[in-house]
Amino acid sequence: MAHELTVMMLTWEFPPRIIGGISPHVYNLSKSLAKNDVKVYVVTCDFPGAPQHEVVEGVEVFRIDSYKNPSPDFATWVYLMNINMQKEAAALVNSLDGKVDIFHAHDWLVANSGIGLKHVFRKPLLATIHSTEIGRRNGIHFDYERMIHETEAWLTYEAWKVICCSNYMVSHVKWAFWLPEDKMIMIPNGVNIQEYEKNQNVDLSLFRRRFALPEEKIVLFVGRLVYEKGIHVLINAVPKVLEKVNAKFVVVGNGYMKEPLSNLVKSIGLAHKVIFTGFVDDETLRNLQKCADVSVVPSLFEPFGIVAIEAMAAKTPVVVSDTGGLSEIVEHDVTGVKVYPNNPNSLAWGITKVLLDENYANRLKNNAYKKAQEKYNWDKISQQTKTIYETVLNEYSKSFWA
């Protein structure tokens, strides 16, 4: 190659726009790739206050106008947003004299852009599938969901390789879209341990008091407040935990289940025990993760489960439902506690066990921290990703498109 390996990431979220796990994933992957001599351009949706173009730790970030077209519903918004994303990305590649080697699309939200750019510039397309509609909805029930499902299938069909973040997700995506084994690649997600090691000596007890009384243990949930994240399972476990331990449940995140669940908490007289903080900034989130006595991930469907790894990096014991990527991250009784999915009794048992046995909790969090350091390391992950890019480019160089 005459020039350095150049990749264009397409993602609907990139910090400071954070909706789910794709944003931190693309952010960390891109900046680690940049450190490993890959030129990365990120094309993403705009966010109030964020510049249209900036260089973030060696990564060129371009933000497009994502609300240019009025839209009747979310999926239509996605397709309309893709008109602009594709248009701006095309102009950018053109301005670089076509010197982009690979388009890397993250989820169906940018499928149209990725597929269009692939054909227009005749360059390979890679797709990372972070989640699926059939998984999120636990089946396909309506045309709206089927349309999204088929868009995901289309993206995996057009992609040169499909990357997933866990073995569970590889088999799930293979099954959902009838993909051949040799098209699938597993590269885990990672965590930035350094971020959790900053300000080690700062006393967090005052911060902690904003959320809980000194005698209350903190049970932390971080995630979108939607069905598949199992927040309702945790809320149902609250009274069972309180029978044994004095605890405060801190629920971080937003979603359509926030209002019904906070009403439910009020109606059973536990509003003083459950706090819904909504979305919080990174620093508050990390401090909460450090202060928590246990982090809970009660998902019903979880492709990877990055919050579990964040908790491990923050040295907080984790209780997770034994499903999806979480099953691979956590080894029961070694790096965390696994409980039955969608089972409040089992979840309450796990939380109580960790909160009542300090030695056990310490052992779990020390083991988990080591695992996070060794396996879920972004530098290592970006090198694996770079190797995939090189393999794909080698195959591409022998194709009639090259």
Add this chain to the structure above:
Amino acid sequence: MRVIIFSWEFPPRIVGELANYVRALAVQLVKNNVEPYVVTYHDYLTGPYEEPKGTKTYRVTNPVRTHIGVLTWVLTLNQEVERAAANIYYKSNKQIDLIDTHDWHFIPAAVTLKKALNLPFIYSVESLEEHRSHGANSPFNMAIKSIEWLGLYEAKKVIVKSEWMQDEVTRIYKVPIDKIKVIPPKSTTWMKEILETYKSVIGGSVSEWLTN
């Protein structure tokens, strides 16, 4: 001269006026030594490729079969239109002069191809959402209008079929009147004016445009 024509209807798939108009256009272009490549939608009536009366016709089908409305259907079809157009472009050794896109459906594809490959495009207006929906302004209608606006904004030239439509395009979308060319299909100078407009876009030089 090589022109790629985008239309969501083309015989035997006839939805409205546009199908027969685009066929007549393609056939006349062949007679005038222009090579038209028609990219249109493929259904059970046709195969993916045919060449009626010398008009190379590429038909694409939607990779996403299930849809919640015409808008999502059109938007996912656009990437297939881009794929077909890119294939034509690369197979002809990048010797494509112009895209002529009819109505709003494939404007996203035309705009992407313009930005990516510097292919200029003409937006030929058959009808506008304002009239089709009788002034309705739901998000659905407004989305289609925003695509029409994008086409009018990004097109090198806009062709309309009547002076009334020129007034409407100017009134609704505030398009400068000198960007719009009125070419009535029934006019005896129809093909001559189409060719002149094509040439004006391809040639690009002001003096050539003024002498026409």
